[in-house]
Amino acid sequence: MDQLEIIESQSIFILREAYRGFKQLVMLWSIGKDSTVLLWLARKAFFGHVPFPLVHIDTSYKIPEMIEYRDRFAREWKINMVLGRNERALAEKQTYPDGNATRLECCRLLKSEALKHTLSGEWPRWILNHETGEYDRTEGGEPYTGVIVGARSDEEGSRSKERYFSPRDRHNDWDVGDQPPELWNQFKTDFAPGTHVRIHPLLDWTELNIWEYIERENIPIIDLYFDKGKGERYRSLGCAPCTSSVRSCSTRVQDIVGELRSGKFSNIAERSGREQDKEDGGGLESLRLDGYM
Amino acid sequence: MSIVVIGHVDHGKSTVIGRLLADTDSLPKGKLADVKAQCARNARPFEYAFLLDALKDEQAQGITIDSARCFFKSSKRHYLIIDAPGHIEFLKNMISGAARAEAAVLVIDAKEGVQENSRRHGYLLSMLGIRQVMVVINKMDLVNYDPQVFETIKRDYLEFLGKVEIEATFFLPVSAMEGVNIAENTPALAWFQGPTVLEALDQFEKEPAPVDQVLRFPVQDIYKFTESGDDRRIVSGRIETGAVRVGDEVLFLPSGKRSTVATVEGFNLPTQVSAHAGQSTGVTLTDQVYIKPGELMVRADQRPPQVGSQLKVNIFWMGRQPMVQDKRYQLKLASAKVSVWLREVENVLDASDLTTDSNRRQIERHDVAECILETVKPLAFDLSSEIAATGRFVIIDNYEIAGGGVVLASVRSKVNRVTERVDQREKNWRRSDITPANRAMRYNQKSTLVLLCGPADTGKGDLAKALEEKLFCNGRLVYYLGLSNSLMESDTDLNTSSDRDEHLRRLGEISHMFTDAGLILIVTVSGLDDYELEMVRTLNKPHDDFIVNVGENLFSDAKIDLQIDTLEHRAEAIEEIERALAARKHLVEYYL
Numbered sequence: 001m002d003q004l005e006i007i008e009s010q011s012i013f014i015l016r017e018a019y020r021g022f023k024q025l026v027m028l029w030s031i032g033k034d035s036t037v038l039l040w041l042a043r044k045a046f047f048g049h050v051p052f053p054l055v056h057i058d059t060s061y062k063i064p065e066m067i068e069y070r071d072r073f074a075r076e077w078k079i080n081m082v083l084g085r086n087e088r089a090l091a092e093k094q095t096y097p098d099g100n101a102t103r104l105e106c107c108r109l110l111k112s113e114a115l116k117h118t119l120s121g122e123w124p125r126w127i128l129n130h131e132t133g134e135y136d137r138t139e140g141g142e143p144y145t146g147v148i149v150g151a152r153s154d155e156e157g158s159r160s161k162e163r164y165f166s167p168r169d170r171h172n173d174w175d176v177g178d179q180p181p182e183l184w185n186q187f188k189t190d191f192a193p194g195t196h197v198r199i200h201p202l203l204d205w206t207e208l209n210i211w212e213y214i215e216r217e218n219i220p221i222i223d224l225y226f227d228k229g230k231g232e233r234y235r236s237l238g239c240a241p242c243t244s245s246v247r248s249c250s251t252r253v254q255d256i257v258g259e260l261r262s263g264k265f266s267n268i269a270e271r272s273g274r275e276q277d278k279e280d281g282g283g284l285e286s287l288r289l290d291g292y293m
Numbered sequence: 294m295s296i297v298v299i300g301h302v303d304h305g306k307s308t309v310i311g312r313l314l315a316d317t318d319s320l321p322k323g324k325l326a327d328v329k330a331q332c333a334r335n336a337r338p339f340e341y342a343f344l345l346d347a348l349k350d351e352q353a354q355g356i357t358i359d360s361a362r363c364f365f366k367s368s369k370r371h372y373l374i375i376d377a378p379g380h381i382e383f384l385k386n387m388i389s390g391a392a393r394a395e396a397a398v399l400v401i402d403a404k405e406g407v408q409e410n411s412r413r414h415g416y417l418l419s420m421l422g423i424r425q426v427m428v429v430i431n432k433m434d435l436v437n438y439d440p441q442v443f444e445t446i447k448r449d450y451l452e453f454l455g456k457v458e459i460e461a462t463f464f465l466p467v468s469a470m471e472g473v474n475i476a477e478n479t480p481a482l483a484w485f486q487g488p489t490v491l492e493a494l495d496q497f498e499k500e501p502a503p504v505d506q507v508l509r510f511p512v513q514d515i516y517k518f519t520e521s522g523d524d525r526r527i528v529s530g531r532i533e534t535g536a537v538r539v540g541d542e543v544l545f546l547p548s549g550k551r552s553t554v555a556t557v558e559g560f561n562l563p564t565q566v567s568a569h570a571g572q573s574t575g576v577t578l579t580d581q582v583y584i585k586p587g588e589l590m591v592r593a594d595q596r597p598p599q600v601g602s603q604l605k606v607n608i609f610w611m612g613r614q615p616m617v618q619d620k621r622y623q624l625k626l627a628s629a630k631v632s633v634w635l636r637e638v639e640n641v642l643d644a645s646d647l648t649t650d651s652n653r654r655q656i657e658r659h660d661v662a663e664c665i666l667e668t669v670k671p672l673a674f675d676l677s678s679e680i681a682a683t684g685r686f687v688i689i690d691n692y693e694i695a696g697g698g699v700v701l702a703s704v705r706s707k708v709n710r711v712t713e714r715v716d717q718r719e720k721n722w723r724r725s726d727i728t729p730a731n732r733a734m735r736y737n738q739k740s741t742l743v744l745l746c747g748p749a750d751t752g753k754g755d756l757a758k759a760l761e762e763k764l765f766c767n768g769r770l771v772y773y774l775g776l777s778n779s780l781m782e783s784d785t786d787l788n789t790s791s792d793r794d795e796h797l798r799r800l801g802e803i804s805h806m807f808t809d810a811g812l813i814l815i816v817t818v819s820g821l822d823d824y825e826l827e828m829v830r831t832l833n834k835p836h837d838d839f840i841v842n843v844g845e846n847l848f849s850d851a852k853i854d855l856q857i858d859t860l861e862h863r864a865e866a867i868e869e870i871e872r873a874l875a876a877r878k879h880l881v882e883y884y885l
Contacts, residue, residue, distance in 0.1 A: 001502060001571050003371065012573035013531045016513050020586060044560045047527055047575060049518045078521065153362040163389070181385040181611055181694045183392035183421070184685050186625050190692040204373065206364055217561060 004213055008041065011201040013185065014164050015045040015148065018199045019052065021189030022146025026082070026119070029054040031066040032237040033221055034150035037210050038202060040219050042148075043077070053080040053127075055118060055144075059110040060090055061097060061239035069222045074128055081128035083135055084118025086110050097241045110239075119144045119196070145196045154206045155270065166198045167191060207270050208260040215253040226251050236270055294499050295373040297394035299387060299418070301408035302378075304400045305431040308469040310363065310376050311341025313490065316476035319365035320344065341469065369495040377414075384659060385611040388417065388697065396425035396497045398490070403442050403466070404435045407449050409645040415450075416644040416661065419457045420609055420699060422681050425497050426454075427463040429490060434468040438481045456647055463493045502571035508535030509598070509675070509683045510590035511627035512545070516575070527558050528590065529575035530628060533682035535592070536569035537576065542593040545584045546673035547600045548822070549849045551593060552578040583847045585822075587629040589673040589683065598675045598683060602668045603636065603704035608688070609644075609661050612695030616656040616688070621795065622695075624666065626674055626686035632794045633688065634710060636665040656696075665704060669794045670824040676700055711798075711831050718805075729836075732811035736770050737881045740808040741874070742816065742833050746826070747843040749819035752860040756843065757815045760867050764813060769880065772807060773815040776800065797825050801832025808836035813879065823851045839879065841870060 001009070018025060027042060027050075029035045042050050056070060074081040089095065089109040096106035117123035121143045126135035151162060163179050165187035180188040191197055202210075214221050227233045232245040246265075250256045259265045298306045314320050324344065332339040363374050377390035391397065397418050401411050418426060428450060436442040443466045454461055466485055467474040474482050476491045488496065513530035517523075537543070541554045557565040558575040568574040589598060610616050616635055624633035640651040642661040656662045677684030677699035688696035733739045743760070745753045754775070761773035776796070800816065807814040818825075826848070830838050842853045843860060855873050857866050874880045 006571065009531060009571055009573040013513070016529060016573070020514050045573070046516060046518070046560075047523070047525070047558055048560045049521050049523065051518065154364055179386065179389075181687075181697070182389045183687060183694070183697050184682075186687040186694060186697075188692075188694060190623070190689055192692050203362070 004209060004216060007204050007209060008044070008213070010204060011038075011041045012045040014187070014199065014201040015042055017185075017187060017189060018146055018148055018165075018201075019046070022197070024142055024144045025052040025146040025148065026055045026144045027052060027148040028115075028150070029056050029070070030150070030237070031056065031062070031070050031222060032150075033210055033214065033225060034152060034202060034205075036219065036221055037205075037213055038148065038150040039077075039079075040217060041201060050077065050079050052148075053082045055082045055084060055115075055147075057111055057114045057118065058083050058085045059114070059239050060085065061095070061110070061241055063224060063234075063237065063240045063243070065224055066222060066237065071128070071133075073220070075130065075133065078130065079128070081135075082118075083126040083128075084114050084123065085126075086114040086117075087123075089113070103242055106242075119147060143196070145191070146199060147196060148199045148201065150202050151200050152202050152205050152207070152210075162198075162200050162203060163188070164200050164203055165189065166200065168196055168198060208257070211253060211257045211260060215257055221253070225256065235265070294370060294396065294497065295375060295394045296396050296398060296494065296497070297375040297377050297391045297423075298398045298400060299377045299391060299414040300400035301402070301405070301410040301414075304402040304405065304408070304411070305342075305469050306400045307342035307344075307376050308340060309398070309400055309429060309431060309467070309475065309490070310374055311344040312469045312472055312475045313374070314344060314363060314365050315341060316472060317365055317367065317491065319363075367491055367495050370499075372494065384413075387414065388421070388609070388611065391417065391423065392421050392697075394423060395500060396427070397423050398427045398429055398494075399461075400429045400431050401446055401450065403430050403432045403446065406446050407453065411450065412453055412646065413644045413659075415454060415459060416457050416647070417609065419459050420607065420661070420697075422677070422685070422699075424459075426459055426461045427465065427490070427493050427497075428461045430464065430466045431469050433466045433473065433482070434471050438466070438468075438473075438484075440466075440484050443485075453647075462497070463487065465490060465493060502569065503534040503682075504536050504569045504571075506534040506570070506680065507595040508537050508541075508543075508590070508592040509533040509627070509680060510535075510537060510543075511629070511683070512584065512586055512588045512590055513628045514586045515584065525558065525577055526581060527575040527577055528584070529573075530590070531573040532568060532570050533627065534570050534680055535595070536567055537590075537592065538567040543578075543590050544593045544597070545582070545588040545590055546598060547671040547824075548584060548588055550582040550584055552580045552582045555579045583845065587631075589627060589629070591673075598673045598680075599703040600671050600673050601703045601705070602671045602709065603706050604666050604668070604672075604674070604700050605639075605663070605702040605704050606666055606686075606698045606700050607661065607663055608656060608696050608698035610656045610658055610696045612658060612690050612693065614690065614695075615658065616662075616690070616696060618654065623689040624668060624672075624686050625689065626672060627683050629672055631672055632669040634667045634669075636667045639663045639665070663701070667710060669710075669828070670822075674700055674703075676702065711801075711828050715831060715834060729809075729811070733881070736811050738769055738811075738813060739837065739877075739879045739881070740811045740813060741837040741839050741877075741879045742804045742808055742814050742829075743839045743841065743870070743874070744821075744826075744829065745815070745817040745841050745843060746821040746847075747819070748845050748847060751844040752863075753817040753819070753843050756860055756863060756866060757817050759863055760870060761815055763867050763871070764880075769813060770811065771813045771815065774800075774803065774807075776816065776818075794825070794828075797829055798832065801829040804829065804833040804838075805836065808833055813874075820847065822847065823849050826851050837877075837879070839870075839874060839877070 029039060086109055094100050094109055096103050118125055121141040124137050124139050125141050126137050129136050163182050167188060224234045227249050231249055233248050233250060235246045250259055298310055300306050315325055328343050329339050365372050375390040375394055377387040430443050430446050447464045465487055466482055469475060473479050474489050478489055510532050511530050512528055516527045516529055537554055539554050543554055544551050555577045557568050559565055591597060618635050622633050624631055638653050640649045640663050641653045642649050644661050675683040684700045686698055687694045745757055757773050761771050764771040804814055840853045841855045843857045860866055
């Protein structure tokens with residue numbers, strides 16, 4: 001087995017372990033390459049099916065093509081698609097683009113808070129109705145106890161300390177000093193009432209692995225990652241106001257693989273285009289402690 | 294290849310890795326400069342360890358708290374390096390890091406020499422099954438690169454490793470701080486002829502997936518996505534050893550069910566006819582046998598695993614509470630999860646100095662103990678010396694993984710917790726002079742436990758109620774014990790903490806009281822398996838039982854007294870049960 005086959009097998013194993021262990025299981029889908037690979041791995045693990053809902057936190061500032069792409073594949077792959085958002089912060093314009101919050105505060109309100117309350121079921125959820133193609137607003141869902149996330153160890157420091165199965169307490173807190181042991185592929189699938197677990201099937205993947213896998217499997221990835229003639233493309237996707245493109249003429253997956261393997265990006269950090277990281281001295285640790293993915 | 298770096302606290306593990314990343318140009322552009330600038334801002338000397346100790350607490354305290362993963366590439370291959378903490382407080386983090394490694398680098402401080410955790414970590418490597426080990430004697434700059442110091446430590450540690458049966462592939466002197474002998478050797482170590490750390494890493498061998506061994510396919514789950522229009526019933530899991538092909542006759546253990554592989558399934562893959570060790574796959578079967586997640590699929594023509602409920606094991610304990618006798622824990626081995634009890638502690642080892650103590654009754658945190666475990670149901674496993682993947686397990690205490698262990702032997706014993714419990718009960722039970730025969734004569738019936746079993750949702754509860762009513766109206770002393778099915782949730786769900794066996798044990802005890810009092814007791818249990826049935830029957834002894842199966846027969850071998858295929862005609866089913874009970878003289882048809 002080559003390296004991709006080994007990490008693919010491990011990720012599938014973890015997804016199946018999660019599905020077996022958690023009744024209220026969801027996967028977060030940011031539309032980016034990592035969580036799209038994760039979604040593909042779920043279809044591998046469950047032989048073409050996705051037997052749990054996908055949650056997307058809609059900040060309303062996402063690049064418009066992302067929303068189009070999301071809804072197209074949600075319909076095509078018959079996905080139980082769930083949206084969450086911070087209605088109040090948006091109504092009160094407590095955002096960075098409105099000039100009423102720093103980038104980090106904006107992230108916390110539109111992503112962390114929205115995520116926390118969508119997972120807990122306290123805030124409304126918008127669920128894709130496959131018959132009408134519209135999202136129906138629902139109130140008061142069950143809390144999700146297992147949350148599958150596409151974090152990778154090589155993204156930044158604090159992520160390299162994550163477990164495959166990582167418990168969060170009632171307040172969404174991550175106790176980094178006291179994480180459960182994981183050995184011989186036995187993970188924490190037992191949990192006390194009121195707690196939930198984050199599951200990280202992509203922990204052992206690098207950015208290069210992600211692209212190599214997209215190439216091998218021919219995964220229909222969003223085309224924002226490719227240059228469309230302007231000599232620029234996105235390397236990492238987020239909200240439009242805080243995500244900048246990189247100079248690159250890659251128009252195909254194999255071009256990107258080349259760039260990462262030995263070309264211009266082989267030793268430049270992936271998140272260098274994400275402005276909010278630079279405001280937090282401890283990398284993303286503060287946001288992660290707060291539930292940010 | 295994944296490599297773990299371990300050793301005593303402050304011996305410089307993170308520094309060795311930081312240096313390795315820097316010297317092989319594996320850091321993102323600007324990272325080194327950033328960390329240096331950050332150190333300058335905070336007026337503290339730069340350390341290579343800061344490249345890895347990413348958490349704020351770690352940088353503040355200058356120690357590694359949790360295992361970190363990082364990636365680097367030599368000219369030969371890609372590496373995943375796991376930096377494990379050396380502080381005793383974070384031993385479980387070290388274990389988590391080491392358990393997923395294929396080889397280990399053990400770092401010893403030249404000035405401090407072999408310390409407590411140098412030994413403890415060394416011992417744990419042997420238990421975790423890591424066979425490729427490199428010992429790095431670091432901080433040689435602090436002892437002026439003196440070859441004598443290196444040789445002394447090497448001799449000390451070799452002696453220790455010999456006792457725990459580990460053969461170190463390399464002993465290397467280095468100074469990570471000064472970058473000596475990490476990626477290249479320098480004149481300071483002119484006397485040393487061996488490889489650099491980097492060269493030594495490249496000499497480790499990647500172990501091939503064990504495809505040539507016998508098949509061990511732990512069943513992780515059985516999928517059927519009928520609601521999405523997919524009728525395949527796919528037995529899924531990751532193959533630990535061996536290979537399986539379409540047409541192979543397979544055996545599921547411990548249930549003992551047999552079938553033949555019809556197809557090998559996959560998504561976005563060409564049609565496959567086989568799957569092998571390392572692959573997460575799925576197969577469909579020609580006969581739809583009833584099996585549960587947690588069973589071990591093996592090939593019928595190959596050496597079978599052990600099946601038993603008493604195991605001699607070596608356990609490493611990480612729990613805050615000690616492991617004690619008479620407390621129920623959960624054991625997870627491959628995909629199986631089962632309740633387990635500590636039966637006996639044979640001896641306890643202090644891994645930091647290899648002293649043993651054979652008078653202990655419980656296992657304390659950080660102890661390594663040889664002991665006997667008893668599972669409530671038989672388990673399929675291998676000895677760890679034969680097949681590592683199905684010969685090791687973890688113990689869950691109060692939702693947490695609290696211990697890890699390897700199986701040394703299978704123990705054959707006639708006594709177990711249930712028979713011991715029955716013996717004890719019979720010894721302590723003060724019976725009056727009214728005999729079961731007296732009661733039978735008075736009540737016109739011979740007491741029995743009527744157990745209605747089979748799959749869930751077949752209407753067993755309604756049948757039980759109607760049966761009770763019919764017998765009651767006929768003047769029998771009868772009671773329907775209506776235990777909610779939710780109490781009996783199947784323990785194949787990893788998430789519920791397996792209270793089912795405890796409820797079944799109580800059910801057995803309660804049944805014994807009712808039957809001892811001379812009653813006919815009616816109980817329903819869904820999804821009962823052979824071993825659970827045996828436990829309930831044993832606990833109800835010496836009284837009789839009458840086993841009615843409704844719907845599909847889920848048992849492997851257990852003998853049932855009456856099979857009812859459907860409850861469409863409930864009145865007929867009740868009459869059938871009555872006739873059978875009468876035939877066995879439970880319902881006496883004449884009056885004295």
